[in-house]
Amino acid sequence: MKKTLIYIMAALMLSSCEDFLDTNDPTKANSGNFPQTKEQAEMILAGVYNGLNRISAIPYSSFHCISLLACDDMLGGGGIGDKDAQAMDMICVDEENRYEPFWAASYIGVARANNAIATLPNCTGYADDNEKNQMLGEAYFMRAYFYAGLASQFENIPVFITPEAGNIPQWDPKDTWKQILLDYKTAIELMPAEKVGYRKDGHANRWVAEGMLARAFLFYTGFYENRQGKQDITIELPDGSTLTTKDVQKYLDDCVENSGYQLLSKYHNLWAYTNRLTKEDYAYTAGKGYEWAEDDSKVNPESMFAIKYNEFSNYNAELKGYSNMYCLYFGIRDDHGEATFPFTRGWGYGTVSATMVTDWKIAEPNDPRRDASVCYVPSEMPDYDRAIGWEDWAQETDYINKKLCGIGARKEDGSISGFSRMMYSNDLWTVQDDDINHVQDLVLLRFADVLLMRSELYEDAAKGMNQVRERVGLAPVAYSLTALQNERRWELCFEGLRYNDIRRWGQGGGQSNGFTENALGRQQNEAIYHGGNPAMNTPHNGGYVARYKATRGFFKIPESEILKSDGVMKQNDGWGSEGLYLGW
Secondary structure, three states: OOOOHHHHHHHHHOOOOOOOOOOOOOOOOOOOOOOOEHHHHHHHHHHHHHHHHHHHOOHHHOHHHHHHHOOOOEOOEOEOOOHHHHHHHOOOEOOOOOOHHHHHHHHHHHHHHHHHHHHHHHOEOOOOHHHHHHHHHHHHHHHHHHHHHHHHHHOOOOOOOOOOOOOOOOOOHHHHHHHHHHHHHHHHHHOOOOOOOOOOOOOOOHHHHHHHHHHHHHHHHHHOOOOOOOOOOEEEOOOOOEEEHHHHHHHHHHHHHHOOOOOOOOHHHHOHHHOOOOHHHOOOOOOOOOOOOOHHHOOOOOEEEEEOOOOOOOOOOOOHHHOOHHHHHOOEEOOOHHHHOOEOEEOOEOOEOHHHHHHHHHHOOOOOHHHHHEEEHHHHOOOOOOOOOOOOEOOEOOEEEOOOOOEEEEOOOOOEEEHHHHHOOOOOOOOOOOOOOOOOOEEEEEHHHHHHHHHHHHOOHHHOHHHHHHHOOOOOOOOOHHHHHHHHHHHOOOOOOHHHHHHHHHEEOOEEOOHHHHHHHOOOOOEEEEOOEEEEOOOOOOOHHHHHHHHOOOOOOOHHHHHHOOOOOOOOOOOOHHHEOOOO
C-alpha cells in the first residue's frame, strides 16, 4: 500500500519542475549527464509517477473529481460556500482559473514522461532489455494517462511529445486521442508479459496498458467515431500503424487470460469499511466474514492501477498528495461521531443522487452491490441529525457513498479515529490528523472494468459481464447495450468512470443521440436538503441539459493559460459569462 522512502525522495527531488508552458526548460532534470544509471533512471521514473499524487492533492481541480460530480449519479454537495463542487455538478465554473492546478500538474507529468522517454534508453546498468523496456514502457503509459485526463477535461489541448517545449496551437482532439492510443500501444509492445506481482507496488505493467488502451479506444470511437452498430473500426495512428476493434479485443483477451489479475470472491472486500479494525463494529459488516483486500498492505488482486498513499502526508503543498484527499472531500460533512460510524468527517462533496438509487432498485432490485456502495441514512444512521454541526451542507440527500468516505475504527477506550493510523501505527506519520491520514488506494483501473469492456467490445455477455454478475450472485443475462450500460453503472459507481461513459454513449461522430442529456437532466428538481432544510435541486445557468449542450461536457481552460499563449490557444465553447456559477 505504501511507497518506499526512496520513491518519495526521488519524487520530491524533481518537484521543482515548472509548468512547461511557462519555461524554455520545463523538466529541470534533462541537463548534463543525468540520468546515466539504472538507479538514476528509477528516480526519473518516480518523478513521473509523482504527478499522480500532485493531481490527487487538489481534488477540486482534477478530472477524477469532475467525473464524479458532473455525472448523473452524484450531485455537487459541499458547503453552501463550496461553489467549486456545485459548479462542477452543473458543468459551470466558479473561478476562471479553477482548473489550473490539474492543468499544471498534468503537464508537469507529461514533461517528466517526455524526459524519461528521451533519456532512459541511454542509461546503463539494466539487468536486461526487459528491465529497460519495462521502464520505458511505463513512461509512455504515463504520458498517455496524463493526456487522457487533459483531453477528457478540456478536449482542445496542446500536445508535446519531445522534451522541447514551445507555444504551439491546440491539437485537433482526434489527433490527441490517436497519440494517446499510440502511446498505450507502444507501452504494451515494450513491456514484457510478466505475471502480476513482479513490479513495484503502484507501477503500470503491460496488462494495465491493455486495459487503459481499451478505455481510451471506447471513448474515442464512441464520442468521435460513432462506434455503436459497427463491428470493426480501423484507426490510423500517428506513426502510420493501425489499431482496430479486433486488436483491442485481443489485448483484452491477453489481459484476461495471462495477466494473473482476478475478481475478489466478495465485492465488499474491495472497500475500506471491511478492514480488520472496523468491520466487527460496523453493523452492516459485523459477522459477515469480510476481509478487506488491502488489510496491512496486502496486494489486492483485482486492483490493476491505483494512486498509492503513505504516512508522509501533511498540509505542505508537496506532501498533501500522499494522503487520499478524496476521503476528506467526499466524507460526510462535519464530525458526527457515533451517529455516522464508521464514516468519518469530511467536506460533503458528491452526495448521491436519489434518482440513481431509484433506477438501480428498478433495474436490479436484488443487487447486493447497492447497499455495499450506498448508505441510506435513515436506516443505517438513525441518530444522524443534519441540524447539528456544519448545517450548511448543500445538495444533501438521504444517500451517502461508501466507497470514497474516510473510515474510522474504535480505539481501546472506545473513541473513534481513522483506521489508517491505527493499522499503520509506526513512527513514520508526519502529522497526527484524521483529516489527512487516509492511506487507502484510489483505484483507477480494476479487473472488473476490463471484463466489462471486453463484453462491450465483443457484444457478448459471456466475455466478462456475466462473470462480474456471478461474483455478486446475480443471474446471467443476454448481451444488450442497455444491460451493459446498467452493469457498468452499478459495478463501477463512484469510481470516476460514469461521466465519460455517458458522454461516449450519447454522442457519436459529433452528433448527440440524447442519451447524455436525458441522464443529466433527470437530476433537475430532485428532492434534496439545502442547509439542512428540504429543497429542490433547482437549475442554475440554464440547467444541466443547456450547459451540456453548450460545452459537450468539456470544461474551461484556465484563463491564465490562454493569456500566456498570446492568442495561440482558444477558449472552449460555452465558457463565457454564461458558464460562471455565482452560487445557489
